Amino acid sequence: MKYNNTRELRDWVIFIKTIEKANLSLAARELGVSVSTVSKAISRLEDYVQTMLIKRDARNFEITSAGHIAYSKAKNITESFQSLLSELQNPELLIQGDIKFSVPSVVCQLLANHWTSEYIIKNPMARVEIKSQELFEFNHDVKNFDHVALQYGNIQRPELVHRELNSVELISCASPEYIKKFNMLDRPDSFEGHTLLMVDNCNLKDNMIFTKGDETISLDKNHKPSIKSNDFLALFNLLLEGKGLLLGTPKWLALTHIRNGELVQIIPDWKLANIPVYLVWMHRPYYSPLFLDFINYVEKKWNNFNQVYLK
Template sequence: MMPKTDDLILFAQVVELGSFSKAADANGLTNSVVSKRIARLEKELGSTLIHRTTRRLTLSEAGQVLYQRARLVAQTAQEAFDAITGYSQSLQGHIRMSVPTISGELLLAQAVAEFCELHPAISVDMSLENRFVDLVGEGYDLVIRTGHLDDSNLIARHILDSHWTICAAPAYISRRGKPQVPEDLLQHNCLIYSYQESGARDWLFNRYGEIYPLRVSGNFSTNNAAALRRAALAGHGLAYVPRCLVYPDLQSGRLVELLPQQVGKILGIYAVYPYSRQPPRKIKLLIEHIRSRYMDIKHYF
């Protein structure tokens, strides 16, 4: 028997809201009705979808696979209703998003919380991570990412470009000297930002309009930008980081910018979401809100 579309949508809501009772409240149902409909769905599919405990719900492997399809069914159904009723003019529901750690701590945590306050019927779950998440496979509605994403199933909207900088504390420069050309870095302790799997030691430079890498070395590496900044501030070496991370430090003189005309790393910052003819209005408005907050401090980048 073909599962009922309503049951698929209800299943997606149970997963997103994290409990049978919240899904029941959202649909004006009793807990027992929700439980029976999920049990009916499991029986029709011949698979356990949700492992129930007293504290939380956990998806089985089959449940994870079905959820990715069921949420698309729910979204498509909602868009169909929106097109007829004009319901899209109201804003409600849940948004799951992933953002880079630096932007997340610098401005996105506050920007997204502000968006939720402006639209009380919307809730947002924001993860801070630098990896390229599987947007569709992991169930994200929106991702803010740096760097180009080559995936025809995704829409990437450019927000702004992030320029990188090489910097060091005045104490380090007075002790070790100030590099005049990129090759001088080979004689310095270069602190490595190892958030990426490869290329962390290959610093990029611009020479006569062409970008080339220089392999550097150093005695400290970390995948955490805040830790790298602290090591640089303490005078332990040179750091090659997004300018926005250290902008206040450069302005105050706690860090000094080095080789500014020759640093060649520039990464675009993008809002990325799954391809569809008409993304939900709440996603479009959140992107606009986020973009405006980036523009407010674009001089950091």
């Protein structure tokens, strides 16, 4: 069977997407083509290699042994071809193109927006899309390799490439009005009856562990009464309004408000473990000049901010 090289590459891209979605309809939707186009592309590949790659009918979808081998090899080949095109189109290694940057909402609204504004002023041929997401789930989309996320908490997927940044120090806060109403609190186990503002983050599920010297107190994250939210700024605004106690406040966020007298740090002798912070992305055999420059830039901005601002 004779094959058009351009169409062959496109068929392999369709095959890769179909394997990753494990569904012809989902692959078609993701690629913006018809299900028939996907089915014909896979059939052409199977005719070309003379073996079945995917056992498929109306109810079943099963990848054959040959299909698994083809997926692994084809993914490497298409990625290498993509890197070749990128190098040929940009031999001077200019900082240009598109990159997505996913960050928790509080970082997006207060830090990352300013960093990216500064970045594109320095690199006007770059375009940065900021995505406000507490925990971004990377997929294997061959088109979106220039995508990096700043993530709080431990890495859940070992296949993700990650770079550790300075961790986030947590403190506990209340408004002066709340303190006047309920008096100063001195221990984590004295919060019975107080409204706790609790961060509901799927990557931070454990109970809150406070330590003071050799003493340890565990606080149930299902404390009642409490208000939970995955939007940290929503809780922080309630904190400023005196509606409750926020026990895991990033110090970088609370410090200005403490200095201005809008917040008071409570139980300062009781420490919560710092939250680890990472830049994470999917492994690729090739990274664009923009990607490499941008992750170095973000690492420097984050670490410098934490070192200078929190002094």
